[in-house]
Amino acid sequence: MAMTIAEVSERFELSQDTLRYYERIGLIPRVNRTKSGIRSYTEEDCKWVEFVKCMRGAGLSIEVLVEYVELFLRGDETAESRKELLIEQRDLLQSRTEEMLRTLQRLNDKIDRYEQTIGRKEKTLKRLD
């Protein structure tokens, strides 16, 4: 059940360095070690890794995720703060996503215009043949 850093690295496609870095800065709670000091990831640890990978992938900052973990570790009485933090980040993510959708549309329009322009050019060339 418990996994080594090599296995977790493989499983989530994050480098061992990144996993150690994430733990060092508190982006995931501290992982337990064997008596000889080697990390032994539980399924719970893996859930944190997966969560953080997902949130980082969407662009949430390390800073805010560290804060989330800190709140989590302080226990139940921080549930409200955690919820507020999540709402704030959700709103940020939403507006960034909306901006990206608009830009996506713009890129598609631009590509369409390129298609038309190049299409016209080809026609012209054919006519010249």
Next chain:
Amino acid sequence: MAMTIAEVSERFELSQDTLRYYERIGLIPRVNRTKSGIRSYTEEDCKWVEFVKCMRGAGLSIEVLVEYVELFLRGDETAESRKELLIEQRDLLQSRTEEMLRTLQRLNDKIDRYEQTIGRKEKTLKRLD
């Protein structure tokens, strides 16, 4: 019609340093200067600034935008390459956007669960009164 860097900075909410930086690295074509060496932005220059701001805002890399500008400056025969570059970036942007939409959904679910948990807690507290 022509604008100073201060006006362009104001108009697009980009610092003067950023505008100069963008020009220096070729993210926008070179802006003409007055005889005394001061930048004088035409409406055309402003369109580039706006385009770049939009694309950077969606996360396109500086590197790829510089390449786009270079191709543009080489003229009509690069239209096809420019189109391909745009398609590539469009596809990248699309998958990033999709990832963000999935994460957005996940965040919303998580917030919902927080709402329920906190709701239950409040009820319990009330019952204890």
Next chain:
DNA sequence: ACTTGACTTGGAGTTCGCTCCAGAGAGTAC
């Protein structure tokens, strides 16, 4: 003529988020 303020350039400095490395300590294989 001189001060003020906006602008110039080239280059150094900063922040974020990793990524790499050196040196050391275990566990396994022979």
Next chain:
DNA sequence: GTACTCTCTGGAGCGAACTCCAAGTCAAGT
């Protein structure tokens, strides 16, 4: 026991994208 492999820690290094700074130029106002 010694070679090999995996892992550890603390710290240095790196690339991207700005951001700041020093020293100098120029135009306008008084």
